[in-house]
Amino acid sequence: MKQSSDAREIQRSEREHFDHKMTREINVLEEEMDSKKGQVWIDILGLQGGLRGKSVLECACGAGKLTTVLAEQAKSVRSFDISPQSAKITRQRIEKKHLKNVKVDVASMEELPYKDESVDIVVGLFILHHLADLEQGIRQVFRVLKPGGRAVFYETSGGNPILMFWRNHLTGHWGIPKLGTKDEHPLTRADLETIASACRGTTKVSYPRFRFFGKLYFQLLRSVKMVRPLFEGLDTAVHTCFPFFRKYSYQVMITLTK
Numbered sequence: 001m002k003q004s005s006d007a008r009e010i011q012r013s014e015r016e017h018f019d020h021k022m023t024r025e026i027n028v029l030e031e032e033m034d035s036k037k038g039q040v041w042i043d044i045l046g047l048q049g050g051l052r053g054k055s056v057l058e059c060a061c062g063a064g065k066l067t068t069v070l071a072e073q074a075k076s077v078r079s080f081d082i083s084p085q086s087a088k089i090t091r092q093r094i095e096k097k098h099l100k101n102v103k104v105d106v107a108s109m110e111e112l113p114y115k116d117e118s119v120d121i122v123v124g125l126f127i128l129h130h131l132a133d134l135e136q137g138i139r140q141v142f143r144v145l146k147p148g149g150r151a152v153f154y155e156t157s158g159g160n161p162i163l164m165f166w167r168n169h170l171t172g173h174w175g176i177p178k179l180g181t182k183d184e185h186p187l188t189r190a191d192l193e194t195i196a197s198a199c200r201g202t203t204k205v206s207y208p209r210f211r212f213f214g215k216l217y218f219q220l221l222r223s224v225k226m227v228r229p230l231f232e233g234l235d236t237a238v239h240t241c242f243p244f245f246r247k248y249s250y251q252v253m254i255t256l257t258k
Ligand SMILES: C[S@@+](CC[C@H](N)C(=O)[O-])C[C@H]1O[C@@H](n2cnc3c(N)ncnc32)[C@H](O)[C@@H]1O
Pocket: 011, 014, 015, 018, 059, 060, 061, 062, 063, 080, 081, 082, 083, 086, 107, 108, 109, 110, 124, 125, 126, 127, 130, 131, 132
């Protein structure tokens, strides 16, 4: 598939941003996802007990923290990232853990270098909202998934008007940091429709965790670790007591079944 020059430019900029980030963060290899946190992610993604004997493709592995958790439970893991530095850190991490069932590639999600119908499960954390061509990325995932296979993506969501106002008008001013890359954006309703129409099976959108106060904490008070449980506790309380508000979470999960 030929990519447009705009898409190429976005991919180049993403690669450069994350290569730079991985080079700058010197302690990145020491930061582990401990088994408890790893299991929390496996549970959130609805993969508990579902990885045994399966081949998994992890999209945009970043520093590879989830990769090792997946590799400890699945038959085999293939991970890729558009950033060569991220792939390098992930390889170092799996070597350090002596994991033999993982391979890591440098690739873009819009042009996956894998065979048709070759994987059981596709997983991606915080990748779809970075894609230069979302529709093409989803089509590629469907191409490589085996019939009956499942893809699970955990993403940032643009469904909360207050957080979107915050993001679009307040960050970057008055000392509030603008985080992330210049081209990424939390998934919009139109993006969710694009995903559903590119999906050749069923699409489910869900909100396993409510995130609002946690997002504000992360942007404003990250250095004051003491108050983190308070903000996260507020999010948990909203999730539990007010199911109606879940759709306004800053995070969304998308499950596609082939
Ligand atoms: C927010 S980070 C998430 C990394 C990791 N999944 C995590 O949760 O820590 C986004 C990742 O997507 C990668 N990326 C951006 N565009 C991509 C593309 N078109 N194909 C593959 N990877 C891409 C970046 O290099 C980066 O590692």
